[in-house]
Amino acid sequence: MEARCRILWYPFGTEFPTGKHSRAELTANPPPEKRSRVLAVVNQKGGVGKTTTAVNLAASIAASERSTLLVDLDPQANATSAFDLAPVEQQVYDALIGDTPMRDLARPTELPHLRVVPSGRDLYGAEVELVSALNRERQLERALADIREEYDYVLIDCPPSLGLLTLNALSAADGVIIPLQCEYYALEGLAGLMETVELIRREINPKLALDGIVLTMVDDRNNLSRQVSDEVRRHFGDAVMDTVIPRNVRLSEAPSHGKPILLYDAQSKGARSYLSLAAELIARRETPNDRVGSTPAEDLPAPSPAIGSAGEPDRSFAPIPSPPATGPQSFGGDDE
Ligand code: ATP
Ligand code: MG
Numbered sequence: 001m002e003a004r005c006r007i008l009w010y011p012f013g014t015e016f017p018t019g020k021h022s023r024a025e026l027t028a029n030p031p032p033e034k035r036s037r038v039l040a041v042v043n044q045k046g047g048v049g050k051t052t053t054a055v056n057l058a059a060s061i062a063a064s065e066r067s068t069l070l071v072d073l074d075p076q077a078n079a080t081s082a083f084d085l086a087p088v089e090q091q092v093y094d095a096l097i098g099d100t101p102m103r104d105l106a107r108p109t110e111l112p113h114l115r116v117v118p119s120g121r122d123l124y125g126a127e128v129e130l131v132s133a134l135n136r137e138r139q140l141e142r143a144l145a146d147i148r149e150e151y152d153y154v155l156i157d158c159p160p161s162l163g164l165l166t167l168n169a170l171s172a173a174d175g176v177i178i179p180l181q182c183e184y185y186a187l188e189g190l191a192g193l194m195e196t197v198e199l200i201r202r203e204i205n206p207k208l209a210l211d212g213i214v215l216t217m218v219d220d221r222n223n224l225s226r227q228v229s230d231e232v233r234r235h236f237g238d239a240v241m242d243t244v245i246p247r248n249v250r251l252s253e254a255p256s257h258g259k260p261i262l263l264y265d266a267q268s269k270g271a272r273s274y275l276s277l278a279a280e281l282i283a284r285r286e287t288p289n290d291r292v293g294s295t296p297a298e299d300l301p302a303p304s305p306a307i308g309s310a311g312e313p314d315r316s317f318a319p320i321p322s323p324p325a326t327g328p329q330s331f332g333g334d335d336e
Contacts, residue, residue: 037285038144038154039211040169041177042197045189046160048181049216051078052251053277054157056270057177059260060278062114066152069106072119073140073169074159075126080118083109084258093122095143096168097129102143103150110263127164137204140168162196170200175211179245180232182218182225187232212241212284214277219247243277246270 041054051074058070071092072079080086085107094100095117106115130136140156148154155177156169170176176197180186201208213236219225233240245251251270254261261271 036148036151036154037175037211038148038156038173039175039177040156040158040166040173041179042158042166042169042193043178043180043189044160044162044166044193045181045185048186049179049214049245050074050160051082051157052255053177053179053214053216053245053274054155055079055082055255056251056261056274057278057281058116058153058155059109059111059114059262060274061153061155061282062111063262063275064278064282065113066282067150068114069117069147069151069154070114071102071117071140071144071154071156073123073156073165074119075121075123075165076159077119077121077123078255079116079157080120082255082258082260083107083116083118085116085118086120088118088120091118091120091122093120093126096123096126096139102147106147110259123165130164130168136164137167137171141172144172162193167200170197170208171205173205174207175209177211178213179216180213181216182222182228184224184228186228210239212281213239214241215244217247218244241277241280243273243280245273245277248273 041050041057043050054070058068062068070079073092077086077091080088080091088107090100090105092102092105095102095105102117105117107118109116130139133139135142144154156173158166158169178190178193180190197208197210213232215229215232218229229244246269248268248270250265250268251261254264254270257264261268261274265271
């Protein structure tokens with residue numbers, strides 16, 4: 001346990017190594033503006049909907065004809081099996097540790113604009129093996145460098161910890177997507193996650209922004225779900241995506257069929273909500289409008305654990321592609 005804590009938290013120490021170059025050098029010559037946007041889907045809490053969001057958001061972005069790459073950076077390999085790609089001979093571990101180009105690992109899917117880099121159990125070892133590597137926090141960024149410009153969006157599904165794999169994702173990313181399950185303990189740990197994002201932005205990756213908090217498994221009939229949702233919106237304002245993801249049994253069934261929800265049940269509330277989320281994300285990024293867009297991590301307030309009072313969300317539905325929604329998007333509960 002002690003060794004694991006050291007691995008988890010060491011990179012955030014004051015003696016953070018930057019390899020051959022000083023930190024000043026690394027930040028003095030920022031790379032030219034990139035076409036692609038790399039998004040890390042992060043939350044150190046387990047089971048909050050990271051993989052469901054990464055898989056279905058990636059599929060929905062691809063469905064809107066944006067070339068999309070989903071990188072499974074979780075040794076549990078849930079995103080990999082959600083596309084029926086397991087078991088695999090080569091996986092993201094080989095790009096992080098070895099010489100295998102990421103391009104050789106990207107596998108086609110049933111969606112023409114979506115490729116997936118699979119994961120597997122070997123990745124458990126990477127967290128330990130990378131500890132002694134030079135620039136260990138930048139291995140994913142290095143591995144993605146040659147390939148990222150071939151995609152409009154690169155989504156990274158992170159494991160449920162703030163360990164070295166997640167650190168690699170945050171170092172490689174332009175933005176962070178935080179799925180937040182609307183339950184009593186939702187806000188617990190969010191302050192720590194925000195601090196980590198801010199620390200990475202300050203120390204390693206100045207371009208890192210918060211692209212959106214996504215409320216997941218929302219049940220409108222549940223008071224607590226509404227109260228948590230209101231509280232998060234009060235604290236994080238525009239950083240919270242208008243679209244919310246309802247609790248929907250079709251979303252939980254789709255992975256066992258090896259398909260994203262769009263290919264499993266395109267009419268379900270789950271599919272419609274992820275299409276709407278993709279439309280909102282694309283509009284936020286691609287519409288030149290000052291109100292929308294990503295929020296610099298340092299501009300965000302710390303959340304309070306308090307839970308506020310309820311308010312009725314708007315029930316309208318925005319089809320893809322569409323301009324950014326103006327109010328919370330809800331698709332009801334599980335009663336289809
Ligand atoms: P981990 O931290 O273990 O990686 P995670 O954050 O990736 O978990 P998921 O695997 O996406 O979370 O979701 C956890 C469980 O909840 C899964 O069984 C998934 O099918 C289910 N689930 C996720 N989102 C929804 C939803 N909107 N409605 C119903 N079930 C959902
Ligand atoms: Mg997961």
